Amino acid sequence: MIIILKRNANPQKVEALKEDLTRRGFGLHLSDGTEASLIGLIGDTSSIQEDWLRALDVVEDVRRIREPYKKANRSMHPENTVIDICGQKIGGGNFQVIAGPCSIETEEQITEVARDVKRFGARFLRGGAFKPRTSPYAFQGLHEQGLDLLLRAKRATGLPVVTEIMSTEHLPLFDEVDVIQVGARNMQNFELLKELGKIDKPVLLKRGLANTLDELLMSAEYIMAGGNEKVILCERGIRTFETSTRNTLDISAVPMLKQKTHLPVIIDPSHAAGIRFMVEPLSLAAIAAGADGLMIEVHNNPEKALCDGAQSLTPQMFDTLMRKISRSVEFFQSLS
Amino acid sequence: MIIILKRNANPQKVEALKEDLTRRGFGLHLSDGTEASLIGLIGDTSSIQEDWLRALDVVEDVRRIREPYKKANRSMHPENTVIDICGQKIGGGNFQVIAGPCSIETEEQITEVARDVKRFGARFLRGGAFKPRTSPYAFQGLHEQGLDLLLRAKRATGLPVVTEIMSTEHLPLFDEVDVIQVGARNMQNFELLKELGKIDKPVLLKRGLANTLDELLMSAEYIMAGGNEKVILCERGIRTFETSTRNTLDISAVPMLKQKTHLPVIIDPSHAAGIRFMVEPLSLAAIAAGADGLMIEVHNNPEKALCDGAQSLTPQMFDTLMRKISRSVEFFQSLS
Amino acid sequence: MIIILKRNANPQKVEALKEDLTRRGFGLHLSDGTEASLIGLIGDTSSIQEDWLRALDVVEDVRRIREPYKKANRSMHPENTVIDICGQKIGGGNFQVIAGPCSIETEEQITEVARDVKRFGARFLRGGAFKPRTSPYAFQGLHEQGLDLLLRAKRATGLPVVTEIMSTEHLPLFDEVDVIQVGARNMQNFELLKELGKIDKPVLLKRGLANTLDELLMSAEYIMAGGNEKVILCERGIRTFETSTRNTLDISAVPMLKQKTHLPVIIDPSHAAGIRFMVEPLSLAAIAAGADGLMIEVHNNPEKALCDGAQSLTPQMFDTLMRKISRSVEFFQSLS
Amino acid sequence: MIIILKRNANPQKVEALKEDLTRRGFGLHLSDGTEASLIGLIGDTSSIQEDWLRALDVVEDVRRIREPYKKANRSMHPENTVIDICGQKIGGGNFQVIAGPCSIETEEQITEVARDVKRFGARFLRGGAFKPRTSPYAFQGLHEQGLDLLLRAKRATGLPVVTEIMSTEHLPLFDEVDVIQVGARNMQNFELLKELGKIDKPVLLKRGLANTLDELLMSAEYIMAGGNEKVILCERGIRTFETSTRNTLDISAVPMLKQKTHLPVIIDPSHAAGIRFMVEPLSLAAIAAGADGLMIEVHNNPEKALCDGAQSLTPQMFDTLMRKISRSVEFFQSLS
16 A cells, blocks of 8 residues: 655654554555655555545545455465355356346246256256345335245255345345345445355355445455355446446456456346347357356246346247357357 | 337237236226327336336337335425424424534544534534445444444433444344434345334435435335335435546435425535535535535544544534534525 | 326417427327326427427426437348448458557558558558547647558558548548548547548447447437448447446447447447456457457557557467457357 | 556566656656555656556556646646636636527527626626537537627627537637637547637636546646636536436536636536526535536527527526525625
């Protein structure tokens, strides 16, 4: 971390700052230029708030050189993390497709979709029991009953299941869930992240609609700092001024995250686009950009879906897409 | 709600849609143009997901005419809501300043700041015991102990207190708190909003960094739908491409929200700017734009503050600002 | 176009509006609902400003049903446009790579790069003679002399050339240029677009940093309305809150533009990412998403480049990338 | 400027970089820390492209300490710039209102509006003859004839006039215009800015919809570097995800620009809001935030306006607003 001092900073206050920093255990590296005087901090600055320094009278600006995340940082862990979920691996060259409906609606629906997506090559079943909805008047999911139906579909097909949690209080209900999803709106629900750091279960962490990649990694760090290092990152579209798509898929997030972190990175093309016809091109683009997996919405009857029907594929469409996905994964593995 | 049908929509499917809508209790208003055929829905469409309709083969687009929020809607409640908190009123011409430190640090600190802000004219004390921090390694607040110190400052000064909640599980600790704040990152923590809808205590709801005004109102609607209609809305800056300010204060939110809703609207200039020198101009702009109050960070020693020191005012600065604020409030009341 | 009237609109004013619209030659389609009364306009509404209607006392809102662009609209021209440039085709299944340095610096530099990119498979040479730079103190390009050097490289290699225009006054200098580029900052320089509509030469139109896809198409429409229908659209990254990449490549723009328009769509991964290591994954993602071509910066000595060196590939890197590009293009053609 | 070197940078390459920088005339300030080695550049770095440095193998990152603008920089020119236009001063405590219609339509219209706005206290007349319109099919302004009508209104009322230029080729037509406006879409039309740097006439420079404040200042610098230091900056709303307002007025731009530069800063509330009822609160907020002036759209018959009628005030509304504006300006002058 470099502290840039003001040009006419009071020398006594600068001295006091240096003493304070030394007392906190940092080595100091001083550099007096004509344009600016700098203090370089030597030591672990991850607990330092730039803001605290910026509040000081003598400080012009503060620049971080090292990222504030540690356990998620690739420089601390050069090898790709591979997460094993019931024998299915994700990350480090292991590509996986998670598929299923937005909401769990009935036993028949979730089990039928589960059978279909399994048949066509998905290795994980997704389905929402707790649904974050903008409107309190919209369908909020089947809650406990929904989780129960999801677990029945798991038993019927053997597919490990991924489902979203919306509150720490519901955690006891997620015992048999294989991967717990944190949705975009809860990416900075820090109390929830801390609780998930205490358990031994993979967490699929979605990027918030207006969060930077560094903030996503800091949220992953919350989970990892608690001891749970099984975090899968998911880009699902960010919010921009463009109105013709529901969100803007930030495809650059894939190579950029891959450089910053060792964690697996997947893409959710269904939420990113919000429109069915874009799921295929965005899925293929994700594979080409190096993603470790996809999360795709499939519904046996999208026209009757209780949520997000416009972006759900029918099982037949999913079948066609999966053929292209598996050929593309194979192709890009041969290319690199 | 208007449903725009595709130009060459299958007539049988259109018929099926009409029957379905009628079965759901809507009146239908049909209009066949050469450019497009429309179906107007008559009835309460707040529970309808546009998305469900967009998923249909025959539907080109869906346009909502009435806003999906009801209890928060000014058209349902033309009078301004005035909220009385321990005898202090906010809204409908009653302007209030909430002031205090970002974090509660020690009994001495919070009590001293409380005395100062009270002396200079603030009518509410703010202070954080649970702090949402981007980094798990940053100071997270004093939690229960912090709430305890805050309540001591309340008893010492008589000021009602405002403090942030981060999880439904902490709700029992907030019994003696006068106004519960929902932070920007939790604006769409719907489980938390639902719980706050069940209690009888004012909620200060901050707009998320990338949330629209309609989404803010839908989050207020979550609380109100549960029965708690004491919601104060707070604009605290949104996230844009601009990098010289911490956030971009959306000052237009004040008149626009005032038109859309009857709820009080306040501004947090401290978080919006992130830099001390901008707190004054943004505070005065907020009053000029018609805000019902301000929430301002004050610290007795900003250079030692454990968080957000760069945007905190000293008590002396706050004194100067309050004189300008009260004269400005008076001036604009005389102007309109 | 649908005009939504206010609930308690003055009947005489509504009558006056209807007469005015009829006088302008529109057919009217009236629909009185309990929630809202609507007027549907029948006829070509592309010259109507929604804004004019919104200014009226009796109007609540205005919704366009048909897009305001005509010549660029796929519904008016279902077949993909294929543009032939000196025998090289682009669009409708013809994929092309445009490559070269950001700026033309010396005859040796541009000719050497031209030879290299041709050898490795590029079919067009790019190079800037007029450079839009944020700072007036930065290198602004070699201007006329630069164009002259570019044309020498064209003659030496036979590659058609693409270069940027920044002012209508420079148009006479572009006689021998094969494709004229309009940069992101000039996407809405309407006077320039009008002039380019009068010539018979392909135009490569880049999307502005904060422009919607519909605005991009309206700018294409400016050129096409003048008679020049040879427009190639280029997505080069938009501006968002994310700071770790120079811009955010909007990969969804490819399938969405393909649905809206018949014009060729290419991607500029170099400007989108701003960092060399991301050019490959973004290039492959563009192909996967269905782009008709790529525009890639290559410099024989990026470390000495006068601009944008950080995102330029060396000829060796470009060679490697081109092998992957041609295999990927082939793969995706076989896939669909 | 600080260059941060990579941790394991090749020492020979670092040496070569140092020599290169020395040859370019910079003093070097070296600082080898354990976390990172830094090179501080001493001298005028405004012509240096960070990008050139980032392209180098050995460079991790580059941080600018001083802003790249010089003539616009307050640190080089601490006093506020006051611009005198036909005896009307703007800046440095001189507050001015510019008013008039979006487009010049007829002699009667522009002269009538001119008389009205003069009577109610505006000191400058605005009116567009060249109109940047998203659609080629929309009214584009009366061009030369419009300028002629504007000058007639000037002669009839004595008000100095402000009007927009869209191309360097039109410059000869602007001889009698008092202030030349550069619109948001042309903020980075650098060829136009250069030409405006060569004349001796005030330029009103609007911020682009997605441009940072530093970019706005760099565009001002283009004009000033050419010798024309009479630049008035105008904030008119930026583009964000919010859809209920046409743009988001960045009110923080006022105090932030005031700190960065000595140039006058005005606000255009009409374009920022896009809706009539918001013009008053945004105008008053601009005054409260410290703006040097306002630019307000007034039309004698907004319902018949050929553009932007929805945001235009009637003369009567303008009268009412001007009374509040002048009282507010007076109030805030007494406050500070």
